Structures are given as structure tokens and as C-alpha cells.
Amino acid sequence: MTEHAVPGAWPRPDAAALARLAEVVDAVPADAVLLVDGLVACAADEVLVPAADRVRLVVLVHLPLGSADxxxxxxxxxxxxxxxxxxxxxAWTRDVLLDAYALPPGLVHVARPGVDRAPLAAGSRDGGRLLCVGAVTALKGQAELVVALALVRDLTWSCVLAGALTREPALVDGLRRRLAASGLTDRVRLVGPLGGADLEEAYAAADLLVLPSLVETYGMVVTEALARGVPVLASHVGGVSEALGEAGDGPPGLLVPAGRPGALAAALRSWLNDGDLRERLRRRAVARCETLVPWSDTVDHVSAVLDGVRAG
Incomplete structure (x- = not known):
């Protein structure tokens, strides 16, 4: 397999980006399998629709573009x-595509992201170490989280917001102003993107992963937390419930309506005030950890699809 990078502001390409994609596609041998990321493919119909007569096109869809635009x-x-x-x-994304575009069910396959196992987080007695991982953008919901945190400022907690701060700088500036006005600057830290050992350290120190997204097709950070036995509080959107899963007597976390800071605050209050709830969700998170699949399973699923396309 050969990988080709196609520069451009995908999924909103300009003429130069589409021209470069066309060059790459034209160089693919006839009848070869061409796997294209959905953020590129689904915004390039003028290039890929004609090419589908010559190559075997496979599209990997993370977020259906039509659902957002x-x-x-x-x-x-x-x-x-x-x-x-x-x-x-x-499976949520598959259902969205089948419903929206009346595609043949046999055409659309599911390959859920895998996760690497990691040492279990120790957890603290009061459960007050909160972690939110994701680029700071409107769709990731950090603005709603900050509102919710202000509603529970009477309780003991701290929160790390780990993720890129450059995507929507006006939003980040607004969050900092809100934190200052709420007196939370010392309790909520915007640390920017974390990777490698720094991200491992953040997960290891966390009691609860908070994912307040307004849109989420799966939520890889959910399984990354569960792989360390860290329970999850998340918006009930998209494929998040798939990532959360079940463990024994219930899910290893709490789901709340998206875009509802009051509901998010109520769930945080329950978590922080109820030691039995924390222990129950931690136990479930550890059990769920045992059922998570590795990345090799994801690779096998995708490879099976590509092998089927080649054989067809």
C-alpha cells in the first residue's frame, strides 16, 4: 500500500487542492483499490465520481459531511x-449514511477504532481530578463545560483541558475571560495539546474523563480513558455510547444531553458527592477495559474490506 498526502483545507478544498488530488488519482493504476479518507473523498465528487469507473474506490468515513453541512x-x-x-x-455513522443516502447495506462496513492498553489510573479518594481531551472548539463543547464547572464551584475539584488552542482563538479567549469572571482560573488549566508521556501522565492522574462534545462519531478519548480504568462523563451524541459500552451491571460512565450545561453540572455534582457512584463506575471502567479491542482488530476489519474489494 502506498500513502499519498494531499495538501489542502479539507473538507473545503480550493482549486489547487482538487488539482493535486486529481494528479494522485490519475496516477493510480487502472482497476487498483483506492482508499480515500472521507474528509477528502466526500468533498471531491468532481474528481472521484469520474475516477470510479477506472479504479475501485473505498471511502473511510469518520464524520458524514452532510450531517454538519x-x-x-x-x-x-x-x-x-x-x-x-x-x-x-x-455503527452510528453507518446508520446515518444508510438513512441519508439510501446506500445498499452491504456496501457500508464498520471498523471501530482500537485502543492501546495502559496501566490503570490510581484514582483519588474525592474523585475531583477532571480531564477533558480534545481541540478547544465550539463542537467539542468546552464552553458548555466551563459553564457547568461554574455551577459546581462550591465543590472540590480541578480540571485540565488538554487540546489545541489555535483552532478557534476567539473561543479560547472567551473561555479565559469566563474563567476569570467566575474565579476559576486557578482550577481550570488550558494546557494545549498533549502527546506521548505528557498525555499518559494526564490520564494517569485523572479521576474522570469529561467529553462535552456537541458532535462525536465515536469518541476515541472515551476508550483511551477506559483503557486506564478511568470512568467517563460524556454527551449522549453520535457513537459515544458505542465507545462507552457496558460492563457487568451497567455502563462505565454517565451520559447527558449535549449542549446542556445544567445537566452536565448535575452529573458532575452527583459524581463528586457520591462515593458509592464513583466506586461503582470505577469498577465498571476496569471491567470494560478488559473488553476493549486493540488496533490490530481495526486493521483486520479494514483489511478484510479491502481484500473483498480486490477479490470482487
Missing amino acids: AAAAAGEQQVLSVATAVVTTS
């Missing part, structure tokens, strides 16, 4: 309709 739906449908196979990262 109605103007993108027509092009996305055209691309997916001519694909030989489509791979999604959750």
Missing part, C-alpha cells in the same frame, strides 16, 4: 454512491 450532502452522496465499499468508524 447540508450543502455538502449532494456531493457526498454522489461519491459514496459510486464507491465499491465504504468503511465507517461506528
Whole structure:
């Protein structure tokens, strides 16, 4: 397999990005399998629809573009309709595509992201060490989280917001102003993106992962937390419930409506005030850890789809 990078502001490409994609596609041998990320493929119908007569197109869809931007739906449908196979990262995404575009069910496959196992986090007695991992953007919901944290400032907790601060700088500035006005600057830390040992350290120190996203097709940070026995408080959106899963007597976390800071605050209050709840969710998180699948399983699922396309 050969990987080709295609520069551009995908999924909103300019003419230069589309031209570069066309060059890459034209160089692919006839009847070869061409796997394209959905953020590129679903925004490039003018390039890929004609090419589908010559190559075997497979599209890997993370987030259906049409679900977030109605103007993108027509092009996305055209691309997916001519694909030989489509791979999604959750059953939720598969259902969205089948419902939106009337695709044949046998065309769309699921390959959920895997996760690497890690040492279990020790957890603290009061459960007050909160962690939110994700680029700080409107869709990731950190603004709603900050509002919720202000509603529980009478309780003992601290929160680390780990993620890129450069995507939506105006939003980040607004969050900092809100934290200052609420007197939470010393309790909520925006630490920027973390990776490697720094991210491992953040997970190891956490009692609870908080994912307040407004949109989420799966939520890899959910399984990353569970791989360390860390329970999850998340918005009930997209494929998050798939990532959370079940363990023994229930889910290893709490799900709340998206975009509802009051509901998020109520769940945080329950977590912080109820030691039995914390112990129950920690026990479930450890049990769920045992059922998580490695990345090799994801690779096997995708490889099976590609092998089927080649054989067809």
C-alpha cells in the first residue's frame, strides 16, 4: 500500500487542492483499490465520481459531511454512491449514511477504532481530578463545560483541558475571560495539546474523563480513558455510547444531553458527592477495559474490506 498526502483545507478544498488530488488519482493504476479518507473523498465528487469507473474506490468515513453541512450532502452522496465499499468508524455513522443516502447495506462496513492498553489510573479518594481531551472548539463543547464547572464551584475539584488552542482563538479567549469572571482560573488549566508521556501522565492522574462534545462519531478519548480504568462523563451524541459500552451491571460512565450545561453540572455534582457512584463506575471502567479491542482488530476489519474489494 502506498500513502499519498494531499495538501489542502479539507473538507473545503480550493482549486489547487482538487488539482493535486486529481494528479494522485490519475496516477493510480487502472482497476487498483483506492482508499480515500472521507474528509477528502466526500468533498471531491468532481474528481472521484469520474475516477470510479477506472479504479475501485473505498471511502473511510469518520464524520458524514452532510450531517454538519447540508450543502455538502449532494456531493457526498454522489461519491459514496459510486464507491465499491465504504468503511465507517461506528455503527452510528453507518446508520446515518444508510438513512441519508439510501446506500445498499452491504456496501457500508464498520471498523471501530482500537485502543492501546495502559496501566490503570490510581484514582483519588474525592474523585475531583477532571480531564477533558480534545481541540478547544465550539463542537467539542468546552464552553458548555466551563459553564457547568461554574455551577459546581462550591465543590472540590480541578480540571485540565488538554487540546489545541489555535483552532478557534476567539473561543479560547472567551473561555479565559469566563474563567476569570467566575474565579476559576486557578482550577481550570488550558494546557494545549498533549502527546506521548505528557498525555499518559494526564490520564494517569485523572479521576474522570469529561467529553462535552456537541458532535462525536465515536469518541476515541472515551476508550483511551477506559483503557486506564478511568470512568467517563460524556454527551449522549453520535457513537459515544458505542465507545462507552457496558460492563457487568451497567455502563462505565454517565451520559447527558449535549449542549446542556445544567445537566452536565448535575452529573458532575452527583459524581463528586457520591462515593458509592464513583466506586461503582470505577469498577465498571476496569471491567470494560478488559473488553476493549486493540488496533490490530481495526486493521483486520479494514483489511478484510479491502481484500473483498480486490477479490470482487
